[in-house]
Amino acid sequence: MVIDMRIYFKINFIISLFFPLLYSTTLVAQIDTVENYFPIKVGTTWVYKIYPEFSNERERITITKDSISLTDSSHYIFINNQTYPFYRVDTLGNVFRFPLGLSSNSNWLIFKQHAQKFESWLMTDTTKDTSSVRAFARIKDIGIDYILNRFIKYKVVEWGSGCPDCPPDSFNFSPRFDYFADGFGWYFAIVEPSATERLLIGFISQGDTLGDVTKVINLKDPLVLSFVLHQNFPNPFNSSTTILYELKTEQLVTIKIFDLLGREVQQLAHQIQTTGEHKINFDANGLETGMYLLQIKAGEQVQVKKLLYLK
Numbered sequence: 001m002v003i004d005m006r007i008y009f010k011i012n013f014i015i016s017l018f019f020p021l022l023y024s025t026t027l028v029a030q031i032d033t034v035e036n037y038f039p040i041k042v043g044t045t046w047v048y049k050i051y052p053e054f055s056n057e058r059e060r061i062t063i064t065k066d067s068i069s070l071t072d073s074s075h076y077i078f079i080n081n082q083t084y085p086f087y088r089v090d091t092l093g094n095v096f097r098f099p100l101g102l103s104s105n106s107n108w109l110i111f112k113q114h115a116q117k118f119e120s121w122l123m124t125d126t127t128k129d130t131s132s133v134r135a136f137a138r139i140k141d142i143g144i145d146y147i148l149n150r151f152i153k154y155k156v157v158e159w160g161s162g163c164p165d166c167p168p169d170s171f172n173f174s175p176r177f178d179y180f181a182d183g184f185g186w187y188f189a190i191v192e193p194s195a196t197e198r199l200l201i202g203f204i205s206q207g208d209t210l211g212d213v214t215k216v217i218n219l220k221d222p223l224v225l226s227f228v229l230h231q232n233f234p235n236p237f238n239s240s241t242t243i244l245y246e247l248k249t250e251q252l253v254t255i256k257i258f259d260l261l262g263r264e265v266q267q268l269a270h271q272i273q274t275t276g277e278h279k280i281n282f283d284a285n286g287l288e289t290g291m292y293l294l295q296i297k298a299g300e301q302v303q304v305k306k307l308l309y310l311k
Contacts, residue, residue, distance in 0.1 A: 037111065037180040040063065044063045044206075047060050049198070072090060075089045094109055111157060117140075119138060229245045232305065236310045237309060239284060241307060242280070244277065246276065253270075253297070253298045255268040255269040257295075260293070289311045292309060293307070
């Protein structure tokens, strides 16, 4: 079969533009395994920004020990030089939090590598938890996100509760979402109604560094930011959500919504606005369910936040 090389190079050029993941091997795993979503290599480090408060607060997590069980070959992962393991990864692709029973949320099955979209499972240990209402989790979504300048596959785990013998569609799933990215692990979490968030801003693995792992900026300092963008509420949202922001000075404000491929889907504002607090509504009716990016530009500064639209 003869291949037109002009078409071949055009196809590869287009792929390289929209899917740079295919052209990058550093830090990005090629085989979909549980270790991709829960890295186990000693020295792997994550740096998270804590929201909604604009402060210097960062959370730094480093794997300091990996102990392999002689009985079932599970990996017990220790972080930040703690005495007890933070989680356990077994050979079936299951991940358990606090496997030695050191808290009320101990030995919970928080991730199943082979679970399909919308598949749910019991999180608690059935030998210890005999209550009528149990904690469940499910794969809420599987998709592609733009993380630390790379397009990466992600899985979303949603938490919920229900009776052990009830059908999954009767479970009451709470507004808590944990996002796990192929090659990065846990990179985003949100808990409503307080809208507490953790967002991965820096990552170190096998000597390579991505993002911001050292710099700390006082985001409340008016000399640093000319405006403050708060997390939209509600988030996740159904149909519409409110965006709140504060301007330090009168300036031109542009607010746009993008999808994860970088395509603009709405422009919410483009005008000179006065000093003080402002809010604007984003109506997502007519859009596909999923993650969107809110970009606000005021003067020469730009901030971006993630919005999760659920129908």
